[in-house]
Amino acid sequence: MNHDRRTPNIGEELPRMDAYTKVCGAEPFAVDGYPENLLWAGVKRAGVPHARLLGVAVDRALALAGVRAVLTAAAISGTNRQGVIRRDQPVLVDDRVRHCGDPVALVVAEDQETLAAAIELITLDLEPLPPIFEPRAALAEDAVLLHPEHPGGNQLFGARLVNGAGLEGFAECAVTVEATFHLPRQAHAFLETENGWAIADAAGQIDMTVSTQTPFRDRFEVAEALGLEQNRIRIRAPYCGGAFGGKDGITVQSLLALAALHCPERPVKMWWRREESFIAGVKRHPAHLHYRLGADRGGTLVALAVDGWFDTGPYDHLGGVVAALALEHAGGPYRIPHTDLQTRAVYTNNPVSGAFRGFGVPQVATAMESMMDLLARRLDCCPLELRRKNALVRGDRCPAGVTRRGSMGLTACLDRLAEHPWWSERAAWQAAAGPHCRRGTGVAAVFHGMGYGPIVPDVATAGIELLEDGRLQVQVGVVDMGQGNAATCLQMVGDLLNQPQSQMTLLLPDTARTFPCGSSSASRTTFTYGNALLPAARQMRERLLAKGAEMLFVQDPQEMLLVPGAVRHLASGRDLPLAQLAKQLGREERFVTNHYRAPVAREKSTDDANLRLHGFPHLIFSHAVHLARIEVDELTGTIRVVDYLSISDCGRLINPRTFAGQQEGAVGQGLGYALMEDLGVCDGRITTPDLATYILPTAVDLPPMETIAVTLPEHDGPFGLKGAGEIGIDAPAAAVANAVHDACGLRLLRFPLTAEQLLSELSAMTGGNDER
């Protein structure tokens, strides 16, 4: 086959290597593991939002035939606490229930039917505590503290940045607009729900395969929580069936390890059903955001005040970091000299909020970009021109007070959008709407920081091995959750070493076989790992050429060239197959490795050490401008997105098709966030427990999409790339809201933009047509 011989080039639209196995159903996901002699593990969950746990009655469950173990917190000898920044989440509840999904007892059984029956037989002795469901109520003086030992009380995280004259800057504004936005709780709804399986040998060594974005950090957390040495735990991380941040951190890992330890030499599997995934997994933070934005008469932004509240649920997960990233992005990609920005993540007894693609930015971008349109209307100017006028360029300070360096493609994106017929011909398109239909066009401009910020090391260690059979094994130390970074690594190595896919194999993350690397998250996966990998590949190339030269008695390795499957001596035309070369080399000689640590911002833009610990500020940013064309049905209030355009500055592209797929997918998820996704919670209980009630966009709900990249090189990036995984989800909600405003003259502040809300506002606005 052609693909067997062809070597990849950077910038080519190549099929992903993993597509072949996935399209045949042959790629083993974690959930596909059904080893012989399997046991099933499951969890008894609290079912109440806030209570003191007085006792757990497990006898009836234990007595059931086929039950192998029923474990409570008493079985845990470690800290029984998990978390990334603040370790505050119990593996199994020991003293206090803080949300309905809290796990209280772990059951292991021979089959799923017995498991379900046993869980039903467990009863809990609970003393109710007053629950807290609203962030503002959580900060009331007399509010019950969810974590009495936390110095910040119920405020998990809070930070404020004041730049320029702060609020006094509003005195200089000729025009001011103000609004409060409500953003919903979004579920990741990856199709492969949280799962894994584990086996402990007689000596207590645990081998676990799990659907996770963070195998190395998981190992550390599991070890600490259960009181084990890290080297007793091996975690393998195959491709995830979607993750989007929802598998950034512990899901089933500690429970599985505990179950395996108590049932040695039997594999134990845990697989959360969809309903359990909703109850127990994390969600995007619901947020209330108050914005005030001022400008001079000519449309130059002058002052911005933001007060943002993020409901983080009962545990940190990554809630503080989310609120910090929201703070950094609250002012959008604009020059605003006077700012007063504040965000908080607050503990409540609602389901746990945590990492989700975008990581706090979709919330603030939705608000800020709505504000920009409000301001444009107030100034009676073109919303695109307002953005062009104020767009950050290199050397500017952003609204959070940090100097921009690195590639800045926002203006290029805005210019491309201005030329696009969907923008330039929008008035004619709007006028052509049919009966009962209103049309509108909306834009949104966003930016997204990449990596972990200045304190947490953003590192990766890559490895490439020439196998004895002459193939190159490329380590992918960072999980591929679907975005395609594994195949992208192969494309980079294949180009540098001039080897086709058939000459290369992948080694997926495995704490026993690959080097520790950061997470698959924060738009840093391919940037950081690629930067580790490229020097390794170059080193391998030099090694192969030098060793090949030696074996062919050639003086100068410069006379050698790598060709598919061989090194070639150009002068003589002789080939030395890599398989032959490999046999002459020891393992150390066949292996290269390289470590990389991403650069960080050196500017001291805040004295708040806690804020810096939570990732502020970032150094490298991607940019994007999106456009949505929508139709509103006046009879039903339904919004239909007709066309969608994204123009992105994410540096150079390794594989444009992979890039486009990622943007389209992010837009799809973002349109779900804009239009329909809203995990309902009432008194701490989920009111949309399944995929019949928590709805995602189907193919019919999403528009045709056009994806454009302005491919300006980022000098710090491998082959000039920068982060692309998240930015696509930041803009859609604002673009749609702005299009609705354009269509109906209505500014909606509560998301998602349901037909119900829109029709009610439309009726109120038009006096109900026939209403009265």
Added chain:
Amino acid sequence: MKLPCIINEEHYRLEVPADRRVVDLLREDLGLTGTKEGCGTGECGACTVLVDGRSRLSCLTVAAQIEGRRITTIEGLADGETLHPVQQAFVDHGAVQCGFCTPGMVMTAVDLLTDHPEPDRTEITHAISGNLCRCTGYQKIIDAIDRARPSIPGPATRPTLAAADKSPVVRPMVRAATRSSRQIVLPDSCDQLWPLLAASPGARLFCGGTDLFVWLRAGRCQARLLVGLERIDELRGIGSDGDHLRIGAATTHAELLADPTIKEHLPVLHQAVAQLGSPLIRRTGTIGGNLVTASPAGDTLPPLAVLEATVELRSATANRRLSLEEFLLGPGRTDLREGEIVAAIRIPLPPPGSLHSFEKVGRRAALACSIASLAGLLDLDDDGTIRTIRLAWGSVAETVLRLPQIEAALIGQPLDDTHITAVLPAVRKLVRPISDVRAGADYRRLVAANLLRRLPTRFCSDHRLAAGRPQRP
């Protein structure tokens, strides 16, 4: 039960509980883990396989239902090393990201191309609307199917049971559920059915099972014996009976949709069925099942109401015929008696030239539970005034709702925005919606009335301007 079937062209005789879900049978018992499970309730399509060449949700199918059938899973699609053209197109056009929806998506596409070798993008989009993808935004999946254009072999025909029996691989299940707590029987004829029902009072009947198997999973059905009607041939099919159409209760929605008579003579029903559930649900769900479930949101109910369909009930000893209003008593409640089944729906053919309209509002454009719906059947006089009109609303009352007062008020009036608008306040008063997780009662009331305003724009091009947009403030 001993289950003869063919899986990926291999003959099996499986020892398996009758209520074993096919997705578990494939993944756990046979190691065919290419078939994925994403929800267990028929909402995501990841578990789609082919049964006798047609797509089917394996999470809502139990072992008893595949007896004698030919199953194709994703593992059985490629011809040795050569990918099926749909698989190859998915690889070539970037349709695979995380890959978890991919097997189900590919199977659905293969099913589509069997009937429509050259679908347009709209047809493709609707065909995959029961398969959720969380990674791609669908665009590249649609591209791939659009370009697949294979010379697809015809659908695998249903093997005879005898053929399946020929040289089976007898495979005792390694990990099949140990306790088979529930019996599932699928009689082939009514003659087999009646003694079964007589011997087992309390048996739960189903026909397709797209609702029942969701309830089973949620623990909302405790019956020990389930009796499926889907294999009874005399309950299937669409026939003409003079000036009536007779639809067998076990006819699937997909069969209704494909039937040219329904499309020509009962567009209101055709339009409703086209929006019911997803293509995958329509392959399995039946019109009889939709009736007996008696959900206020049942999509076939408003069209059947305006068509003034009657329900044929049959038991071992007697037949009776009820109007739809007599049959439907409330949410989930019908006049069906113990030992009785719905055999067919009889529909009088509306006069030629009647105007048919069905519109449904859901929280999304496909695979949606209706928030409000309206079926309309009208005849206009030559001058454009309404001669007859029947209207039935879904999801705005305990069951499908006809409003004779509104119909009476409109008869003799021109079909235009002014006259329709005049009756809207009355509609809002007369509907009796509830608030639930999908929408509030106020919205349902508003929309129930507004849907009427679509009728002039649908049927009278002259009235398009009159129904145009109000001025902006």
